[in-house]
Amino acid sequence: MSFQRRNEAIGGAGAARNSSSIRQLQGRVSNMSLRDQQQPLSSGGRQPIIGRKPISSIPRQQQQPLEQQVQKAHTYQQERPKQQSLNILGCKPSISKSSDIQVTSIGSPTMDAMVFKQHGGIPIGTTTLIKDISRKDIKDEQTLKYLTSINYQNTIGLQFLATGVYHQRRSMKKDITADDHDTEKLGHIGIIIGEWIDLQDIPGVYVSKSKKSSSNNDKKKEADSIVSKLSNVEQKRQDLKIAWRYGMKNNDSLKNNGGNGGEIKEDLDFVPRLDIQSNVFPRVTKEEVLRINVLGNTLENILLTIQQTIMKNPKKLIRLYLPNFLNPKYYPRTYFQQANVIKFLNGLKHLQSLNESRFLTLITTTIDMNLPILENFSNTVIELKPFDQQTIDYLTKNYKSQGLPNKVQQGMLNITKMGKVSEYGHMNIRLNEIVYHISKNGFVVELWSIPVDAGDDNDENKKNSTNENNSNNKKQDKNSIKASKSIEPHGHDHGSHSHNNPALEY
Amino acid sequence: MVALQQSQDLIVFSDHKILPKFSNQNQQSIYSILYNNGTYPLWLINKIINDDADNTKYNFIVSSFINNNKFMKQNIKPSNNVDVDFIDLTLSLQATDISTIIDTKYKNITKKEGNILVIEQPELLLSSVESLTTINLFQQFINKLLLSKFQHVIIVSNIDYYSTYINSFHQYQYTSFYQSLQYKSDVLFTVKSLKTGFAKDISGTLAITKGGAENSHYTDKFKVVENEYFFFVNKDSSVKLFY
Numbered sequence: 001m002s003f004q005r006r007n008e009a010i011g012g013a014g015a016a017r018n019s020s021s022i023r024q025l026q027g028r029v030s031n032m033s034l035r036d037q038q039q040p041l042s043s044g045g046r047q048p049i050i051g052r053k054p055i056s057s058i059p060r061q062q063q064q065p066l067e068q069q070v071q072k073a074h075t076y077q078q079e080r081p082k083q084q085s086l087n088i089l090g091c092k093p094s095i096s097k098s099s100d101i102q103v104t105s106i107g108s109p110t111m112d113a114m115v116f117k118q119h120g121g122i123p124i125g126t127t128t129l130i131k132d133i134s135r136k137d138i139k140d141e142q143t144l145k146y147l148t149s150i151n152y153q154n155t156i157g158l159q160f161l162a163t164g165v166y167h168q169r170r171s172m173k174k175d176i177t178a179d180d181h182d183t184e185k186l187g188h189i190g191i192i193i194g195e196w197i198d199l200q201d202i203p204g205v206y207v208s209k210s211k212k213s214s215s216n217n218d219k220k221k222e223a224d225s226i227v228s229k230l231s232n233v234e235q236k237r238q239d240l241k242i243a244w245r246y247g248m249k250n251n252d253s254l255k256n257n258g259g260n261g262g263e264i265k266e267d268l269d270f271v272p273r274l275d276i277q278s279n280v281f282p283r284v285t286k287e288e289v290l291r292i293n294v295l296g297n298t299l300e301n302i303l304l305t306i307q308q309t310i311m312k313n314p315k316k317l318i319r320l321y322l323p324n325f326l327n328p329k330y331y332p333r334t335y336f337q338q339a340n341v342i343k344f345l346n347g348l349k350h351l352q353s354l355n356e357s358r359f360l361t362l363i364t365t366t367i368d369m370n371l372p373i374l375e376n377f378s379n380t381v382i383e384l385k386p387f388d389q390q391t392i393d394y395l396t397k398n399y400k401s402q403g404l405p406n407k408v409q410q411g412m413l414n415i416t417k418m419g420k421v422s423e424y425g426h427m428n429i430r431l432n433e434i435v436y437h438i439s440k441n442g443f444v445v446e447l448w449s450i451p452v453d454a455g456d457d458n459d460e461n462k463k464n465s466t467n468e469n470n471s472n473n474k475k476q477d478k479n480s481i482k483a484s485k486s487i488e489p490h491g492h493d494h495g496s497h498s499h500n501n502p503a504l505e506y
Numbered sequence: 507m508v509a510l511q512q513s514q515d516l517i518v519f520s521d522h523k524i525l526p527k528f529s530n531q532n533q534q535s536i537y538s539i540l541y542n543n544g545t546y547p548l549w550l551i552n553k554i555i556n557d558d559a560d561n562t563k564y565n566f567i568v569s570s571f572i573n574n575n576k577f578m579k580q581n582i583k584p585s586n587n588v589d590v591d592f593i594d595l596t597l598s599l600q601a602t603d604i605s606t607i608i609d610t611k612y613k614n615i616t617k618k619e620g621n622i623l624v625i626e627q628p629e630l631l632l633s634s635v636e637s638l639t640t641i642n643l644f645q646q647f648i649n650k651l652l653l654s655k656f657q658h659v660i661i662v663s664n665i666d667y668y669s670t671y672i673n674s675f676h677q678y679q680y681t682s683f684y685q686s687l688q689y690k691s692d693v694l695f696t697v698k699s700l701k702t703g704f705a706k707d708i709s710g711t712l713a714i715t716k717g718g719a720e721n722s723h724y725t726d727k728f729k730v731v732e733n734e735y736f737f738f739v740n741k742d743s744s745v746k747l748f749y
Contacts, residue, residue: 342633343600346597350574350596375666376627376666381544416544422544423548424743425709425745426739429544429703429704430703433703
């Protein structure tokens with residue numbers, strides 16, 4: 001009960017702050033209506049079915065075929081004055097020099113750097129499909145394993161949304177302090193399709209323990225009235241400078257910890273450092289993440305709602321997240337007609353091409369439910385392939401012997417298609433190169449390297465192990481610190497390790 | 507190693523041409539380009555459109571169910587004199603009736619002579635139109651196009667849906683679509699990625715095989731040259747073929 005009350009208090013305070021701030025913001029934030037803002041933040045319960053509202057407001061249009069609808073959207077879009085260079089927070093040009101692709105973060109710095117290697121982030125205007133290969137592909141023992149590994153997908157999905165929330169909140173702050181900037185900083189809006197994801201679970205930004213006290217002060221400052229903030233613009237700038245310094249410090253500490261190899265630079269303007277054990281504070285509002293329900297809805301209506309949200313937020317970056325797409329646990333039977341699915345995907349792709357500069361989609365699904373047409377309509381296809389239990393045991397044992405129990409990887413990450421690369425015919429299939437695991441900072445990927453063998457293996461391995469093995473082990477011991485720190489060199493020689501455990505060979 | 511490998515020309519027929527000769531107006535043919543995920547054969551389409559000096563007498567039309575016109579116009583780059591038109595079919599996936607697509611989208615094409623259609627993933631209609639079968643797709647769509655609008659159709663298809671384990675109506679339709687393509691085509695281009703994953707100097711393999719279509723023109727001197735190449739897509743999208 002006390003928990004509930006606390007939330008209400010947070011909601012109430014937030015709402016009060018919001019409505020007072022809105023008077024100040026009115027002139028600046030042109031794309032938000034006052035009425036929308038004044039709706040109180042959610043007070044603990046589930047959000048009402050948002051999908052219903054727009055449906056009732058468009059009773060006639062529903063009769064029309066979707067093609068006309070989409071075309072209507074097209075003309076609507078054309079009427080709008082085209083804004084070529086949107087200054088959206090958390091976006092940067094792709095590191096591939098060939099074209100003017102903008103990218104944003106998926107919410108995991110390692111994922112941005114390694115999976116989306118060509119771009120340094122997800123290219124905006126593309127659809128990313130993350131599909132989970134259930135373990136039955138490796139061992140044919142259980143047929144309905146697909147319900148087990150959902151959490152990985154949702155971790156990355158929630159990070160995806162959290163990044164959007166983070167940038168959205170930053171954009172609101174910038175408006176207050178950065179008067180000297182001519183350009184309006186634009187935020188993000190998340191759309192999530194599915195009522196089974198608790199928006200409470202969206203992870204918050206990481207606060208390092210040593211800085212916790214000072215950041216609490218910061219939070220208090222945030223909770224103060226905005227008027228005082230405005231009067232103290234200079235002070236605020238000072239604070240920002242301090243925050244910047246903290247950011248730098250965090251950055252250093254991350255490198256020292258060797259968290260993800262140290263090679264990956266942290267850019268807090270691009271991707272926040274998330275702590276998946278914490279929750280976002282204050283709670284996510286409807287303006288930050290819009291939820292569309294699946295039950296009592298149809299794919300056609302969902303598409304229309306997405307379309308309307310895009311129109312209502314003409315400048316924000318839209319992050320659409322479809323978790324557990326077409327999973328029978330959540331999607332009613334009526335969703336499974338392939339004609340409807342393909343029409344939905346087609347419409348989504350069309351919407352995406354209309355809003356190329358500010359719309360991206362993340363779909364997660366399990367391969368058991370996977371329809372190949374899903375891959376066809378996705379620009380990026382990523383497979384998550386969990387290790388079997390034998391491999392996990394082996395890795396756990398070896399990493400524990402090295403004192404790195406948190407480093408145990410959970411599976412392989414394969415890339416079969418990469419947005420804005422594969423379309424042009426370039427080869428970007430990556431198989432068995434990248435591994436993933438969930439850490440405190442969320443979904444982490446690294447290059448695959450087999451750990452140094454602890455030595456006390458079972459008989460089977462002893463048979464294989466020869467003197468050569470021992471000498472090899474010594475060699476590896478020398479490199480063990482380096483290897484365990486993280487990333488093996490790219491030309492890693494699998495052959496020299498293959499005798500370690502036959503189970504590792506697929 | 508890359509420098510040592512001699513690059514090869516793409517040869518389809520023994521007279522070093524890529525496209526078939528059309529001696530009489532009623533003659534028609536199908537090429538199939540089959541690819542899997544991650545090896546989108548844009549370069550091959552470009553090559554077919556551009557490689558032949560005689561191509562100026564043809565009129566190319568590029569249609570796709572998956573990529574819209576904007577994408578296609580950006581990436582299909584005809585050389586100077588080659589005439590290429592684009593017809594966007596992406597929204598035709600929203601249609602419920604297959605027969606209207608030809609009437610609405612291709613109504614401006616009145617004569618058949620010299621017209622070559624590049625059509626991408628017509629098999630998606632098997633999913634989007636309810637209870638459409640492969641036979642109907644050929645009869646009502648592809649054959650119809652060949653009969654009245656085009657002399658030559660190049661079908662670009664993603665064969666990831668090809669499966670020997672058939673467990674649904676759609677899977678059966680897709681699989682039989684790919685199978686009948688092999689019988690109906692003059693030439694099959696199979697573009698595959700490497701099974702082992704990424705390599706620095708090879709993108710994949712291209713196999714050229716003769717299809718099952720009957721063609722009275724084939725003689726000892728004029729026939730399909732069956733071959734298998736490695737290909738490598740450079741960063742500037744130029745492509746090298748080699749053995």
